[in-house]
């Protein structure tokens with residue numbers, strides 16, 4: 072089986088991506104067009120050079136800082152309602168074409184407020200774009216996870232939660248906020264700072280995930296489990312070094328959202344063959360295979376599944392099981408409606 076036939080098989084399955092960031096999934100072409108519209112294109116820079124500021128380049132990039140650097144350029148265009156709406160629509164379309172039938176898109180609304188939008192307007196624009204696409208494709212399910220940036224601290228996280236309560240999915244025909252997450256620099260902002268925010272998210276009826284153990288060790292994942300009570304952990308890569316933690320994740324039924332290319336690029340794993348994904352599965356940990364940032368990582372969900380087959384020798388049946396498990400990890404109130412649902 073070559074790459075192309077693998078991708079064809081994978082895209083024939085209903086896929087779910089429950090860890091994908093808005094800012095890291097924008098079409099480079101769209102940003103290029105917007106840069107011309109806003110007269111902000113750098114004179115003399117062509118599209119290929121522009122892409123370098125948005126996408127991982129194996130030749131030139133090697134660190135987490137290189138990775139995070141790719142999120143700067145899009146920010147000047149994601150401050151406007153129409154742009155957020157358009158980007159959200161295109162993002163759903165790209166996912167759908169890749170075989171994704173259930174998408175959970177995550178974003179921190181605060182970083183898109185610099186031109187005066189309110190938190191609710193940012194989410195409303197996202198809902199509008201996603202909702203327009205979903206209305207045209209009844210077999211597509213979508214929801215939004217709100218991220219609090221770790222470096223904004225616990226108080227800001229609680230304020231943010233209060234602002235988004237009116238954007239929950241139940242108030243907006245099923246497309247709205249379904250979950251809460253923390254992301255950003257792990258080391259100086261441990262999970263315990265967000266204990267109250269997670270309690271509030273819980274009281275608001277939101278499901279909970281948390282980025283943890285991506286650049287920090289397993290102790291941060293323990294801390295997240297003990298203090299935040301998450302249903303899922305984003306990345307959780309360092310759990311691979313802690314057999315007791317793997318047992319805990321399995322016993323508690325906590326999902327790990329695994330993003331292979333991203334983990335390799337940010338250095339969470341040195342080599343893909345060393346990724347703990349097979350270890351998690353063998354130990355009975357629930358896993359959802361996800362993209363993190365398709366644009367930044369130059370990948371797609373189908374390509375991540377192909378990578379899993381190529382790296383770990385997963386069979387077609389293994390892939391079917393993994394796709395099914397990923398769907399079942401959804402925060403959507405209705406659960407997954409795809410073919411695995413029955």
Ligand SMILES: [Zn+2]
Pocket residue numbers: 090092254282305363
């Ligand atoms: Zn992430």
